[in-house]
Amino acid sequence: MSHVGVPRGTSRKRRSIALLATGVLTLPVLAGCSSGNDEAAAASVVPQDIAAAARAQVAEGGTVNWAIDAMPATLNAFQADADSATTRITGALLPTLFPLDAKGRPQLNPDYLESAKVVDTEPKQVVLYRLNQQAVWSDGREIGAPDFVAQWRALSGKDSAFWTARNAGYERIEKIERGADDLEVKVTFAKPYADWRSLFSPLYPKQVTGSPDAFNDGARSTLKATAGPFRLREVDKETGSVTLARNPRWWGSPAKLDSLVFKAVEPQDRTQALTEGKIDVADIDAAAAHRIAQAAQDTGSNGAPPAHGPGSEVTPAQALRSWALAHGSDEEVAEEAQEARDEKAGAAKAYAAEQSDLRGYVVRKSLEPAYTQLALNGETGPLADDRVRRAVARALDRQALADAVLRPLGLPAEPLGSHLALAGQPAYKDGSDALGSQDTKEAQALLADAGWTREGATKKTDGTKAGSEGEKQKDAVKAEEKKAQEKAGEKKAQEKAQEKTAHEEEEEADSATDDGKTDDAARREPSNDDGLYIVGDDNKPGEAEGAATHVIAPAPAAAAQSAALLRQAGHLGETGTSEDAPVRITAQDRQPGGAAGAYAPAGTAAPAQAPDSARGPLGKDGKPLTLRFVLPSGPGSESLRGVGDRIAAMLDTIGIRTEITKVSDDSYFQDHVASGDYDLALYSWPATAYPATDDRPIFAKPVPATDGSLLVEQNYTRVGTDHIDQLFDEAVSELDEGTARDLMKQADARIWAAAGSIPLYQRPQLVATDKKLLNVGAFGFGVPHYQDIGFKAPQAAGAPANRKK
Numbered sequence: 001m002s003h004v005g006v007p008r009g010t011s012r013k014r015r016s017i018a019l020l021a022t023g024v025l026t027l028p029v030l031a032g033c034s035s036g037n038d039e040a041a042a043a044s045v046v047p048q049d050i051a052a053a054a055r056a057q058v059a060e061g062g063t064v065n066w067a068i069d070a071m072p073a074t075l076n077a078f079q080a081d082a083d084s085a086t087t088r089i090t091g092a093l094l095p096t097l098f099p100l101d102a103k104g105r106p107q108l109n110p111d112y113l114e115s116a117k118v119v120d121t122e123p124k125q126v127v128l129y130r131l132n133q134q135a136v137w138s139d140g141r142e143i144g145a146p147d148f149v150a151q152w153r154a155l156s157g158k159d160s161a162f163w164t165a166r167n168a169g170y171e172r173i174e175k176i177e178r179g180a181d182d183l184e185v186k187v188t189f190a191k192p193y194a195d196w197r198s199l200f201s202p203l204y205p206k207q208v209t210g211s212p213d214a215f216n217d218g219a220r221s222t223l224k225a226t227a228g229p230f231r232l233r234e235v236d237k238e239t240g241s242v243t244l245a246r247n248p249r250w251w252g253s254p255a256k257l258d259s260l261v262f263k264a265v266e267p268q269d270r271t272q273a274l275t276e277g278k279i280d281v282a283d284i285d286a287a288a289a290h291r292i293a294q295a296a297q298d299t300g301s302n303g304a305p306p307a308h309g310p311g312s313e314v315t316p317a318q319a320l321r322s323w324a325l326a327h328g329s330d331e332e333v334a335e336e337a338q339e340a341r342d343e344k345a346g347a348a349k350a351y352a353a354e355q356s357d358l359r360g361y362v363v364r365k366s367l368e369p370a371y372t373q374l375a376l377n378g379e380t381g382p383l384a385d386d387r388v389r390r391a392v393a394r395a396l397d398r399q400a401l402a403d404a405v406l407r408p409l410g411l412p413a414e415p416l417g418s419h420l421a422l423a424g425q426p427a428y429k430d431g432s433d434a435l436g437s438q439d440t441k442e443a444q445a446l447l448a449d450a451g452w453t454r455e456g457a458t459k460k461t462d463g464t465k466a467g468s469e470g471e472k473q474k475d476a477v478k479a480e481e482k483k484a485q486e487k488a489g490e491k492k493a494q495e496k497a498q499e500k501t502a503h504e505e506e507e508e509a510d511s512a513t514d515d516g517k518t519d520d521a522a523r524r525e526p527s528n529d530d531g532l533y534i535v536g537d538d539n540k541p542g543e544a545e546g547a548a549t550h551v552i553a554p555a556p557a558a559a560a561q562s563a564a565l566l567r568q569a570g571h572l573g574e575t576g577t578s579e580d581a582p583v584r585i586t587a588q589d590r591q592p593g594g595a596a597g598a599y600a601p602a603g604t605a606a607p608a609q610a611p612d613s614a615r616g617p618l619g620k621d622g623k624p625l626t627l628r629f630v631l632p633s634g635p636g637s638e639s640l641r642g643v644g645d646r647i648a649a650m651l652d653t654i655g656i657r658t659e660i661t662k663v664s665d666d667s668y669f670q671d672h673v674a675s676g677d678y679d680l681a682l683y684s685w686p687a688t689a690y691p692a693t694d695d696r697p698i699f700a701k702p703v704p705a706t707d708g709s710l711l712v713e714q715n716y717t718r719v720g721t722d723h724i725d726q727l728f729d730e731a732v733s734e735l736d737e738g739t740a741r742d743l744m745k746q747a748d749a750r751i752w753a754a755a756g757s758i759p760l761y762q763r764p765q766l767v768a769t770d771k772k773l774l775n776v777g778a779f780g781f782g783v784p785h786y787q788d789i790g791f792k793a794p795q796a797a798g799a800p801a802n803r804k805k
Contacts, residue, residue, distance in 0.1 A: 045424030046412060048102045049364040050777040051769070058256045058774050058790035067265040067273065067282035071240055075232075076219040077202055078155060080165035089242055089262055092786040093226040094202035095135070095143065104369065104425045104689055104781035106197050111135070111252040112143070112227075114183075118196070121735060124174065125189040127196050133183055134251035137205050137225040145178045145185045150206035152176055154215050161212035168693045169199050192733040194740050195690040203227075229255040229787035240264035256790030267636045270768070275357040280770040281777075284363070285636060286409060289766045295358035361768045364777030365409060368765035369687040371416050372405075372640075374647065374758040377679050379702075379710070379718035382452070382625060389719070389755035390435060391446035392627075392680075395654045397438045401643055402761040409764050416759040419699070420691035420748045423762070424781075427689060427741045434749040443654045447618060447625075454655065457619025618655035627651070627679040629658040630672045634665035640682050643760070647680070673716050681716075684763060687781075691744050692732035699751055701725050719756025 072085035097113055098106035108116060112135050120126035135143040154162045155170040174190035189196070205225040208214055218224070223232050229252065230244035244260040265273050271288045273279045284292075325337035374396070382388045398415035406413040414423065417430025436442065447453075618625040631637070631644045641662070648658040658680065663672060672678050688694040697713040701720030705711050712718055727747035734740040751757065765778045775788040 045103060046367045046780060048778060048780045048782055049366050049767075050779060051364070051774045053774040053792070055253065055256070055788055057793055058788065059793040060256060060790075061258050062256075062791050063259045063261060064257055064281060064770075064773065064776070064789065065261045065263050065279045067270055067279045068262045069264070069267065071235075071237060071264045072242070074220040075223055076204075076208070076215065078164045078166045079216075079220075080163075082165075085242075085262065085264075089244070090202050091228075091783060092230045092244055092260060093223060093228045093232060094204065095227050096201045096783070097129075097203065098197045098201060099783045100781055102780060102782045104422065104687070106689070112203075116197075118735065121192070125192045125196075125735065127187045127189075128179060129185040129187070130179075131183045131185065132251070135227065136249055136251065137227050138231050138247060138249050139205075139225045140249065141205075141225070142182065143203070143227060144182055145176060147203060147206050147209075148185050148187070148200060149176045150209040151200060151204055154209040159212070161216075163212075163216045168696075169193055169195060192735055194732055194734050194737070195693045198690045198693060229253075230260055233259070250787075253787050255787040260786065260789075271354075271358075274361055274768055275354040277357070280773060282768050284766050284768045286639065286764075286766065288768065289363045289365070289409070291355070292358050292361050292363050292768055295355040296362070298355055298359070360771055362771050364767045364769055365411060366765045366778035366780040367406075367411060367422075368763040369422060369781050370684045370763045371422065371687065372643070372682060372684045372760050372763055373419075374760060375673070375678075375681045375683065375717045376719070376756055376758070377676055377681075377717060378756050379676055381679060382450075382627070383679055385450050386755060387446045387450040388452070388625075391443040391450070391654065392651060392656065393435055393755045393758050394437075394439050394443040394446065395650050395656070396647065396758060396760075397650060398758070398760055399438075401646060404646060405639060405643065405761055406764055409766070411764055413761070416762055418748050419751050419757060419759055420695055420744050421689065422687045422781075425687075425689055427691065427744055429745045429748070431745060431748040431752050434752040435755055440654060447654065447656075451620045452618040452625050452655070453620070454616040454618060456621060457617045457624050458622075616655060617657055624657060625655065626657045626659055629660045629680040630668070630678040631660060631662050631682065632665045632668040633662035637665065644682055676712075676716070676718065691747075692728055692740065696725075696728045696732070699724055699728070699747075699757075715756075717756035719754050721750060721754060724750045724754070 066088075068085040068088060070083070070085060072083060072089060073081040074086060075090060076082065077086050077090050095109070095112045097109055097116065099109050101107050110132065112132055114130040114132055116127065116129045118125060119128045129148075131143055137143060152170055152173050153159065155164055155167050156173065157164075157167040157171050172189050172191045172193045174188045176188075177186050178184065179186045187196075187199075204219070205223075205227070207224040208219045214224075221235050226232060226247065229247055229250050231247040231249075232242075233245040234241075234243040236243070240263060242262045244262075246255045246258055263273075263279060265279060265282065267283070267285060270279070270282045270284055271291060274282065274288075274292075322337055322341055326334050326341055328334050328337075374392075376383050376389045376392060378384050378386075378389060383392075399413070402413040402415050415432075416422065417432045418428055419431075421427040421429075629644060629648060631641050633641075644660065648660060651658055669683065673681050673683060685698065698715055699720055700713050700715050701722060701724065702710045702712045702715060702718050710718065724747055727743050727750065731740045731743035731747070734743060765780065767776075767778045769777050770791075772791045774790060774792055775785065
């Protein structure tokens with residue numbers, strides 16, 4: 001049993017997890033140090049796509065409506081329920097001392113600081129901040145040392161009355177005092193802290209952090225004072241909107257917009273909101289991006305509908321037949337045909353109108369500062385053996401997975417080589433060699449060394465699986481006696497069935513033959529698997545029971561699930577969307593009959609297996625090697641599920657079967673990933689350039705609690721080592737930036753070797769914006785400059801056309 005928590009006596013920054021394809025919360029901690037790292041520079045970096053323009057090209061005034069996933073639970077970014085909306089909104093309201101540039105490097109913010117540097121290291125580290133003398137809160141008070149002191153005391157972890165989830169770094173501070181004048185803030189550390197630039201961002205006024213009541217409750221729905229280009233005007237929970245207005249006390253470049261409205265719009269509703277003109281900026285999925293791209297290509301003529309969407313699949317012959325039926329002599333048939341034609345025409349007209357509205361938007365794209373990983377739960381079951389974990393990792397074609405997700409979007413598709421930095425950051429180095437690249441033979445050898453063989457799968461078994469669910473299946477043995485009793489009743493039912501007349505039996509046989517089924521299949525009662533059949537699950541002689549790939553799905557929805565899974569698995573290979581497209585098949589899937597683990601209607605014959613010993617299921621002592629793969633089932637998770645299907649097929653080639661379980665988005669993380677109720681899972685982490693601070697809880701070795709449970713912090717794979725922890729501890733206290741980066745590269749190599757987390761790819765970032773908007777879109781590593789966002793200024797009469805795109 002494991003427990004998610006933080007060991008008593010420690011205080012660490014909690015990082016928000018990204019579960020699905022949207023909504024990654026990227027904390028303001030992406031920072032690096034100096035550039036010059038050759039490998040990082042050589043790695044491809046996708047630039048921002050924000051329609052960058054000089055302020056002179058941006059018009060004064062206007063309102064931008066920006067979609068967020070939901071109303072923020074709190075406006076206090078240091079509380080446990082702070083989310084992406086909290087980060088987005090506070091970014092326009094509060095000081096960020098070291099915002100990020102497009103390459104994810106921290107840059108001193110001159111709006112708030114004149115300078116900030118380490119002035120002493122012996123006997124203790126001292127950082128001296130010199131504030132911009134014009135910097136004031138919206139109530140007119142100067143930003144100064146009292147605000148730094150109040151935030152330190154609230155976040156130090158020494159006073160449990162403050163309900164905070166982010167303490168890292170603040171607990172190392174010994175004291176904060178005024179410097180030579182009111183503009184200087186002197187911070188002395190009790191222990192060296194390499195990531196000091198991550199502190200005090202965002203910086204809250206002392207009215208928020210000065211007391212537990214104000215911190216815990218006062219800042220959840222309002223802020224008494226702000227210090228950004230915008231101020232908080234209104235939080236309206238009824239309309240689901242947060243309205244910001246231009247801050248009249250802002251001393252920097254004034255905001256171009258009059259107001260900025262953040263509206264809660266769920267991801268699946270954003271295409272509709274865009275067509276209705278309710279939002280101007282929105283993170284979108286690949287399907288919505290594809291529709292906007294199609295809208296831009298649609299020319300339309302003489303009222304002709306688009307060559308896609310409702311009705312586009314109708315062939316000329318079908319259209320002619322429909323017209324003939326609607327104008328035929330049979331009035332009843334004609335009426336029905338005309339109603340169908342009217343319905344299709346109405347749908348096509350509505351779709352065309354939506355496409356026309358979407359022409360006012362453009363898709364900005366980059367790579368999000370977050371990465372998707374395959375997590376392997378190493379607490380129990382086969383994955384507790386590092387050889388099995390490494391075998392799973394060596395079976396993965398990470399390039400194929402990255403290609404499937406990124407290449408259809410026109411983004412560079414490169415597998416991520418680090419857990420602790422993204423390509424282009426100074427700390428990035430591809431450490432995957434510590435584990436090794438894709439190698440089927442090596443994966444097979446690792447499994448054989450761990451005792452998993454084909455012979456092991458054919459031995460007499462009690463039916464217990466070898467995954468994390470295996471222990472639970474032992475209880476099923478007790479149910480066998482009950483099943484034996486039920487067999488007696490079934491035998492009587494069979495005898496009764498045999499009393500049918502010969503005529504009835506002949507009719508049933510004819511019916512079964514017509515359907516292409518056996519007598520057995522024709523007579524059996526409908527099962528939970530009707531409409532959903534796993535290719536390769538034929539219970540052939542010699543194969544271990546339960547060794548095939550399973551998909552857990554509700555029986556009534558089996559047929560719909562089958563069709564949906566076919567679309568998701570196939571279309572991801574070409575477009576990443578739900579549009580019609582050819583299916584890409586990787587080299588490992590090119591086998592007679594199709595890909596292992598593909599889905600077909602019940603009764604479809606299984607494909608012939610290749611004469612390769614690796615094709616058989618593996619087992620040990622009669623227990624099949626089956627891993628439980630948990631995936632989210634929500635409408636925004638199609639891409640993630642498509643990746644999961646591909647991974648399952650790759651594991652099948654080395655004899656590992658996967659039992660795919662789809663669960664609701666709401667329960668996916670808390671009830672499965674965090675609680676350890678999985679063998680394999682896909683989820684994402686936001687990137688950071690402060691890995692010694694932010695990634696320590698993610699890869700820390702779990703420790704036993706006094707009650708016998710396991711404290712895992714945020715290491716949901718339950719895999720860690722003392723050496724990894726030691727390298728993190730050394731790096732966080734190392735003030736030489738080059739040495740600290742080297743320590744983190746060593747730690748990353750150790751994490752790769754442990755094979756608890758396998759980075760796959762950096763996530764795509766797709767943002768729909770009004771075509772007239774400037775300085776907003778896919779920011780990548782960077783953060784918005786809210787004061788520069790606005791609509792394109794009209795061109796002066798007689799001015800030459802701007803040909804630059």
